[in-house]
Amino acid sequence: MIRDITLGQYYDADSIIHRLDPRVKLAFTLIYIASLYVGKSVYCYLFAAAFLCGLIALSRVPVHFMLRGLKSIVVILVISALFNIFVIDGQVLVRFWIFRITLEGLKTAGLMVVRLILLIVGSSVMTLTTTPNDLTDGLERSLGFLKVIHVPIHEISMMMSIALRFIPILVEEVNKIMKAQMARGADFDGGGLIKKAKAMVPMLIPLFVSSFRRAADLALAMEARCYHGGEGRTKMYPLKYKKEDFLAYLVLFVYLGCMIALGRLT
């Protein structure tokens, strides 16, 4: 069961969005997020929301998967909305005790919430339609220019993909260690917060020791298989732009243009 945990939140389906080059999807996400800050009018957000709905429809991922990401930010949404409602000055609508609610506050709060929702759902489109492997590949390729300023981008993406590979193994190991410690009388459930934190120590130390051992083994195995950094390395499936990818870029820039125009007009 634990072997089946999905990493990231990839949802397997066959759609045009799934087949796009990960670099395109990265660019889409970045530009989409940026575009949300271009215009501040209702029309801008309506347009952005409509565009996003189109993408979701194309991706063939069930809508509730898209909205799942919102659960984790409900608290942030509520807090930022409340702040905006109570803090912003303007035409007072309601006043009680030391609080007052203004029309401008309500407006800003509403737009803020919509913006955050679009932002989260927008990035979910990428994470749900791209495998973690493709994502690291895409990052490595699209951030390749950073090599010029000595950012070890190949190494970073290699580390990311190794981390992805070892997460399920380490999760399994945590279970094993916990059971071993429980068999010797360790109590992971009882007590307050501090006691719980202390109970983690006999679990974390063996986990650390074994991860270091694994890391040493893996490094040796990689060296034995001729790994010597990104220099002179080829790929079995190098990322190649296809026709759809260029089309997607075109759509993206048309969208961005529309957003800027809408922002100016209103």
Added chain:
Amino acid sequence: MNKLLIRIRDLVHEYREYDENDVLVRTSRALDGVTLDVTEGSFVAVLGHNGSGKSTFAKHINALLMPTEGTVIFSGRDTAEIENLWELRKEAGMIFQNPDNQIISNVVEEDVAFGPENLGIPSEEIIARVAFALERVGMEAYRLSSPNKLSGGQKQRIGIAGLLAMKPRCILMDEPTAMLDPVGRREVLRTVHELNRDEHITVVMITHYLEEVTDVDRVVVMDQGKIVMDGTPREIFSRIDELSAHHMRVPQVVELAYELRKEGVPIPEGILTVDELVEALCRLR
């Protein structure tokens, strides 16, 4: 055929321990004057109990460790010369004990492609090699699986496929079956035997299971960093007293045959398998 592939002369390896001020506190000699020739295409098993130096020995062949003294020549190249390093590791692939800690990618085919990718081989060729290697170890059905869903034996076969994709001349195996169940152990051994036979790949297998070495070409026994016995499995297993002096336990059936002979039962020398013993005993009637 029968060309010399590995030539080892007076190999010494010392592990040195330093304290925090870089002062040498202890040296331990893991290898103490090992001399060995391995011909191309042979299947050599290196036996020894824990701490006999057998793992250290294997890591010298693909230059993961450098000799303190002596030389290791692999197909005409000195392992101590740094410019030979990548060519050497391409030709002498290594399989390690823990199958999990040598798989890099979370997709089987990408892991098999890791070696050739490091060598800078063009994409189309990598795809062909990966397909060949996976087919050769009988894992083509798992091409797109996650290694986490495979058994230990299957993971080791993926590891072997990863080496095959680099077109090695020799496969070094450092206790490849120590963490496997009996089924996985058989799978892995069958795979390397097939590769040895069909692809003429030299195999050097480090192990401490004597059961695994009954059908190899040559058995080398190590103890305290030295080679103490060297011969065919039949020769080695007939020297039971000597083996136990080096802390090695022979397979049950071999021991039984030995004890029977000692008690005067007229069965031939050098029985290695249950079938052989059954046949010998049936002949007696």
